[in-house]
Amino acid sequence: MFQQLPKELLDKIFEFLKDDKVTLYSCLLVNRFWCKISVRFLWRNIWDFKSDTSSQIIIILIACLPNYSKYLLHKNGIIISTLKDTLLDYASFCEILSIGNISKMINFYLKEQQSENPDNLNQNENNSNNSNNSNRGYRNNINNRKYKSNNRNKIQMTLKEDIIIQEILKMFMNKGSLKKLTYCLEDRYSDIKIPYDITLTRFYGARDCLKDLTELNCTNDVQPKFFYQLSKVCHNIQSLIIRFQSYYSNNGLKELISSQNCLKYLSVIQWCDDRVEWTGIIPSLLKKHSNNITKLHLYGMYHNTSLSFITNFINLQELDLYFDNGGVDGKTFMELGNVTFKQLQILSFRYGFSSEVFIKFLENNGKNLKEFYFYRYDNSISLAIAKFCLNLKSLFIKIARSDKATLKVILTNCKQLESLKLLCDSLYGSYLKANEVLKIVAKHLPKNFHELKLNELYNVSSLLPEELESFFMIWKNRTPLTFIIESSSKVKEENMEVIEKYKKLGIIKKFENIIKS
Numbered sequence: 001m002f003q004q005l006p007k008e009l010l011d012k013i014f015e016f017l018k019d020d021k022v023t024l025y026s027c028l029l030v031n032r033f034w035c036k037i038s039v040r041f042l043w044r045n046i047w048d049f050k051s052d053t054s055s056q057i058i059i060i061l062i063a064c065l066p067n068y069s070k071y072l073l074h075k076n077g078i079i080i081s082t083l084k085d086t087l088l089d090y091a092s093f094c095e096i097l098s099i100g101n102i103s104k105m106i107n108f109y110l111k112e113q114q115s116e117n118p119d120n121l122n123q124n125e126n127n128s129n130n131s132n133n134s135n136r137g138y139r140n141n142i143n144n145r146k147y148k149s150n151n152r153n154k155i156q157m158t159l160k161e162d163i164i165i166q167e168i169l170k171m172f173m174n175k176g177s178l179k180k181l182t183y184c185l186e187d188r189y190s191d192i193k194i195p196y197d198i199t200l201t202r203f204y205g206a207r208d209c210l211k212d213l214t215e216l217n218c219t220n221d222v223q224p225k226f227f228y229q230l231s232k233v234c235h236n237i238q239s240l241i242i243r244f245q246s247y248y249s250n251n252g253l254k255e256l257i258s259s260q261n262c263l264k265y266l267s268v269i270q271w272c273d274d275r276v277e278w279t280g281i282i283p284s285l286l287k288k289h290s291n292n293i294t295k296l297h298l299y300g301m302y303h304n305t306s307l308s309f310i311t312n313f314i315n316l317q318e319l320d321l322y323f324d325n326g327g328v329d330g331k332t333f334m335e336l337g338n339v340t341f342k343q344l345q346i347l348s349f350r351y352g353f354s355s356e357v358f359i360k361f362l363e364n365n366g367k368n369l370k371e372f373y374f375y376r377y378d379n380s381i382s383l384a385i386a387k388f389c390l391n392l393k394s395l396f397i398k399i400a401r402s403d404k405a406t407l408k409v410i411l412t413n414c415k416q417l418e419s420l421k422l423l424c425d426s427l428y429g430s431y432l433k434a435n436e437v438l439k440i441v442a443k444h445l446p447k448n449f450h451e452l453k454l455n456e457l458y459n460v461s462s463l464l465p466e467e468l469e470s471f472f473m474i475w476k477n478r479t480p481l482t483f484i485i486e487s488s489s490k491v492k493e494e495n496m497e498v499i500e501k502y503k504k505l506g507i508i509k510k511f512e513n514i515i516k517s
Contacts, residue, residue, distance in 0.1 A: 227252030
């Protein structure tokens with residue numbers, strides 16, 4: 001007889017599986033008890049936009065709406081699915097809310113409805129056009145009517161989108177308890193316009209729904225009142241990601257930042273224009289959070305921006321600076337050169353700094369680093385890694401073929417290294433070839449090393465089956481290997497046969513072939 005697992009144990013199992021949607025969905029089908037528990041984990045985050053499921057999600061959310069909202073939708077010509085009621089209150093399980101993804105899902109849902117129920121006027125006009133195509137004047141008149149009809153349909157579509165999103169957001173505020181909120185106006189991959197004037201706090205229950213919010217991802221061109229109102233309700237945001245893309249006042253953002261109790265992670269993204277002002281938020285950060293910030297990510301164009309404010313974050317554990325080529329001059333970065341962050345463990349740098357100053361930075365901070373991701377080729381810095389970063393466990397680096405001795409020095413000196421990712425060039429040979437990497441790693445691998453990632457720069461691989469065979473044979477009696485190849489094409493069939501062989505022998509723990517788009 002089947003013995004039911006206790007709820008506490010199932011909670012732990014499903015928490016472990018929270019990012020595995022396929023397995024969680026299978027758990028729904030075991031029995032009613034499993035369904036009631038696993039559905040909460042499955043619906044925590046439903047906003048990964050996939051066109052084949054988005055309409056179904058919107059249908060379920062509409063079915064969860066109160067009757068007065070359903071009446072409002074029906075009154076405005078929005079067709080409601082025959083799904084009248086739901087067995088579970090799915091909306092109350094959501095802990096992550098993405099206003100942008102709701103907009104995209106609703107847009108897809110309405111377009112799907114439109115294709116199933118085409119406008120009769122357009123049909124009649126098309127039929128008339130076909131039967132009178134010999135009359136040019138009449139045809140022009142029909143075209144004008146079609147143009148006006150298309151515009152009218154677009155306006156009606158926008159009005160319907162606004163009504164649905166307002167009612168769904170109103171429901172979330174009344175039922176949920178959100179942990180993460182995303183509100184980004186611009187989606188560079190979509191022509192769908194996200195509503196710019198959403199006001200969540202005017203909905204009943206918003207204070208209770210938002211009071212435990214810990215993550216906010218937004219763009220700076222959201223209406224300032226949105227940030228002002230959040231600042232009155234949300235005081236426990238720990239993670240803040242802001243994309244600066246417009247010449248908007250940052251006063252609302254300043255107020256929101258100042259109102260937080262313990263902001264730990266800040267990410268500032270500025271891609272579109274280096275004249276877009278973002279430094280106005282710095283005083284609010286320093287006044288309230290200089291001791292709290294442990295993770296800082298700065299991405300984009302900061303040509304004349306002083307980085308001296310970073311030195312105030314004395315408890316930094318993770319620092320990621322990603323500038324465009326030449327984005328930060330040596331003088332600007334020099335302010336960081338002599339600073340020591342005693343708790344810094346994760347470092348990521350890409351472009352835009354002086355090698356001399358950066359080596360000085362590594363001299364001061366390298367001994368505590370556990371992870372280092374360096375996206376620019378510079379052999380002097382690679383040698384500095386081997387000299388100052390002796391406790392590294394994970395490293396990404398670019399090494400020229402002419403500097404292969406540098407990789408040997410790194411592997412020899414960094415004895416704690418467990419994971420290595422290298423850019424390989426098997427076509428032109430500007431960087432190490434994949435087979436050269438295998439030979440060097442095989443001879444100089446540290447004791448605890450167990451993960452190798454090869455990122456092929458071009459759609460060419462130098463690896464031969466016998467080279468893979470020789471490399472994997474060395475791994476006997478060692479910690480099983482995680483082997484990852486990132487390229488523009490699938491691994492050759494003869495190489496896959498070797499990889500599968502050593503997976504069965506337990507020498508390869510995991511293999512992944514990441515196909516680059």
